[in-house]
Amino acid sequence: MEIQRKLIEKRYSKISIYNGVAYFAATPDRPFDTSESVVTQARQIFARVEERLAEVGSTKADLLFVTIILSDKRYLAEFNELWDAWVSDITPPSRACFFAELTNPDMKVEFIMQARARQ
Secondary structure: OOOEEEEEOOOOEEEEEEOOEEEEEEOOOOOOOOOOOHHHHHHHHHHHHHHHHHHOOOOHHHEEEEEEEEOOHHHHHHHHHHHHHHOOOOOOOEEEEEEOOOOOOOOOEEEEEEEEOOO
16 A cells, blocks of 8 residues: 655645555644734644645544644643534544644644544
8 A cells, every 4th residue: 555645845745644544733824923822823723634634535523643732731721621622523533632842932732643534
């Protein structure tokens, strides 16, 4: 089985697909704005996730696993509220959440995902 790549850029492919599973990451809208709340940045990511899922014929119900990286543990409660609302209409995927210094200090959250690719 071949690896498929979608939305290919110079540095990376935005989506890689292998054996029916799509792998991708999502960040807030650029340019990153440190004045935006984690909720605003997460909403931007949720929209991007749904766009990427559509690229492979899938929806958020097809998410298998989501890794959530927050830049500060103080964001967890408000992020979880938003997450709970976003997954309220589906069976939530497995997830892990951790705190780390992100590559851009203006980012407060980033996702890494695996999902069933229907295309």
